[in-house]
Amino acid sequence: MNGAESLIRTAIAAGVEVCFANPGTTEMPLVAALDSADGLRPILGLFEGVCTGAADGYGRMAEKPAMTLLHLGPGFANGIANLHNARRARSPIVNLIGDHATWHVGADAPLTSDIVSLATPVSGWVRSVRTAASLANTTAQAIAEAGRAPGQIATLIIPSDCQWDPAERHAEAIEPRALSTCSSNSVKGAAESIRKGNRVALFLGGTGLRARGLKAAARIAAKSGCHLICETFPARLERGAGMPILDRLPYFPEQAIEMLKAFDTIVLAGAKRPVAFFGYPDFPSQLIPEGLNTAILAEPTEDVPAALEALASEISAPASAVTQSKVARPERPVGKLNAMTAGAAIALTMPEGSIVMDEAATTGLPFLAASAAAPPHTYLSLTGGAIGQGLPCATGAAVACPDRRVIAFQADGSGMYTLQALWTQARESLNVTTVLCNNHSYRILQVELARAGVTEPGRKARSLTSLANPDIEWTSLARGLGVPAVRVETAEDLTRELERSLATPGPSLIEMIL
Numbered sequence: 001m002n003g004a005e006s007l008i009r010t011a012i013a014a015g016v017e018v019c020f021a022n023p024g025t026t027e028m029p030l031v032a033a034l035d036s037a038d039g040l041r042p043i044l045g046l047f048e049g050v051c052t053g054a055a056d057g058y059g060r061m062a063e064k065p066a067m068t069l070l071h072l073g074p075g076f077a078n079g080i081a082n083l084h085n086a087r088r089a090r091s092p093i094v095n096l097i098g099d100h101a102t103w104h105v106g107a108d109a110p111l112t113s114d115i116v117s118l119a120t121p122v123s124g125w126v127r128s129v130r131t132a133a134s135l136a137n138t139t140a141q142a143i144a145e146a147g148r149a150p151g152q153i154a155t156l157i158i159p160s161d162c163q164w165d166p167a168e169r170h171a172e173a174i175e176p177r178a179l180s181t182c183s184s185n186s187v188k189g190a191a192e193s194i195r196k197g198n199r200v201a202l203f204l205g206g207t208g209l210r211a212r213g214l215k216a217a218a219r220i221a222a223k224s225g226c227h228l229i230c231e232t233f234p235a236r237l238e239r240g241a242g243m244p245i246l247d248r249l250p251y252f253p254e255q256a257i258e259m260l261k262a263f264d265t266i267v268l269a270g271a272k273r274p275v276a277f278f279g280y281p282d283f284p285s286q287l288i289p290e291g292l293n294t295a296i297l298a299e300p301t302e303d304v305p306a307a308l309e310a311l312a313s314e315i316s317a318p319a320s321a322v323t324q325s326k327v328a329r330p331e332r333p334v335g336k337l338n339a340m341t342a343g344a345a346i347a348l349t350m351p352e353g354s355i356v357m358d359e360a361a362t363t364g365l366p367f368l369a370a371s372a373a374a375p376p377h378t379y380l381s382l383t384g385g386a387i388g389q390g391l392p393c394a395t396g397a398a399v400a401c402p403d404r405r406v407i408a409f410q411a412d413g414s415g416m417y418t419l420q421a422l423w424t425q426a427r428e429s430l431n432v433t434t435v436l437c438n439n440h441s442y443r444i445l446q447v448e449l450a451r452a453g454v455t456e457p458g459r460k461a462r463s464l465t466s467l468a469n470p471d472i473e474w475t476s477l478a479r480g481l482g483v484p485a486v487r488v489e490t491a492e493d494l495t496r497e498l499e500r501s502l503a504t505p506g507p508s509l510i511e512m513i514l
C-alpha cells in the first residue's frame, strides 16, 4: 500500500462517499488509488469552484463531509470563493490539495505557491503532511475535524512523495466532537426575556432552521406569541406545510431595521447578531436598533434544536404546535414572466421533498411567499455573498439526495461564474431542474447604483452592469454541456415546461427571458 491508498481506505472507513475532483500531476497517486478500493465515488468538476460549491451542497444535505481533490495553490485558489460560502454555511468539507514532492518545493517550480496562506482564511483546520506513514492518521483527523458539528472546512496538503511512498495501513475513523449544549443560564435568560417582553422576536439561524429546531420554535411561539424571524441567507431551511411560517430578515438595512424596531426584545437562536450586508453612508452596521433587549439562547456552533426544546419546556409550551397543516399552492400564473410569475410557477409545480437552491438574486424574492405552504421542501441560499454558488451547490445537493428533485433557481450573471456544473449534472445524470433567470443584466448592481443616487448612469457604468451585446444564449450553453434546454417567454410556458422537467429524470434547464 502507498500513502495515497492508505488515505482512500481511511476515508472509506470514516464513511466518506464522494470526492469532487479536479486533479493534476501532483495528485496522480491519489487518482490511481481511487481504483484500489470500493466505496468512494469520484466526480469530476471542470472548474474548482464547481468542486468546492458541490461539496458545500453535499455537506448541507448529507450532513457529513464530501472530499474535494484540488491541484496545488492555483487549483485551490479557483475554489476559494465557494469555500468562503461553505464556511459561512458551516458545511463539513475535507479539501485534499496535492503539492510538489517535499524535496522539490525548494526548487521553486512554476506551480509552487504558499498553499497554507491560501487555505487558512477559509479553513477551520489546515495541515501539511510530511511523511507517507502519517498520512492515514492525519486524514482520519481531517475528516473528524470537518465533521465537528455543525461542520467546518478541513484542508489537508499532501506532497506527492507522501502519496507515492509506502505506507502500512489505513487509520480507523475518529469520532467527531459533538455539538456543545448551551448553558441552562442561557435558557433561563431567554425565558425571562420572553416573559418580560411585550413584543418579542425569536431570531433563528443555523441548525435552528432544520425541522427539529423549527418544531420547537413553533411551540415557543404558540405559548408566548413571539414572532419567528429567519436570518436573511440561511444555509438550509426546512419549509412548507407542517413547518411554521417565518419572516425572513430583509436584505437592505433600512428594511431590516424597520422590521426589527417593531420589537422590544430579540432572542437569538443559532444566528449571530444580524449586520448589514454592506456599509451604506446613512445606516449602522448593526441591524438590531439600540436599546432593544437582546438575549442569546444559543450560538450557531451550539446545539440549537436542543436549546429551543429546552426553552420550550422552560416556558411550559405545548407538546406540539403545527401552524400550517394544509398544502396551499398559488394559482396557475398567466401572462408576462417576472419575479412574481416565476415564483408562483415554481411554488405551484415543485414536488414534495424538493430542494430549492436560490441564487435567483433580484428574481428570487416572491418565490418565498408563494411557496410558504407548498409541500414540505428544503431551501438553500447563498450564505457568503460570493456569487457562482448556485449551480455547483445544486449539483452537490443532488448527489447527496438522489431521490429528491433539486430546483436550481438561478440568476444569469451568477450562473456564468460556474456554468461548468451543468456538465457534471449531465455526466452524473443528476435530477436537477435549472430555472435560469435571463434578465441580461447584473440587475442588483443597477439597483445599487440607483440607491447610491446615480439615476442616470453613464455609458461606462451601464456597460459594467449589462450582460447584453452579445446576449448570452443559455439554451445553447446548456445543450453544449449535455443538458437539454428550452427557452420560455410566458408564465404559461414556464409552468408547462416545469411540469415536464420535474417529471423527467436527469437534468434540464429552462431559460426564462425576463
Ligand SMILES: Cc1ncc(C[n+]2csc(CCOP(=O)(O)OP(=O)(O)O)c2C)c(N)n1
Residues within 6 Å of the ligand: 081, 360, 361, 362, 363, 385, 386, 387, 388, 411, 412, 413, 414, 415, 439, 441, 442, 443, 444, 445
Ligand atoms: C464572487 C463575486 N463577484 C462579484 C460579486 C459582485 N456582484 C454581486 S451581485 C452581482 C451581479 C448579479 O447579477 P445576476 O446574477 O445576473 O442577478 P441579478 O442581479 O441580475 O438578479 C455581482 C457581479 C459578488 N457578489 N461575488
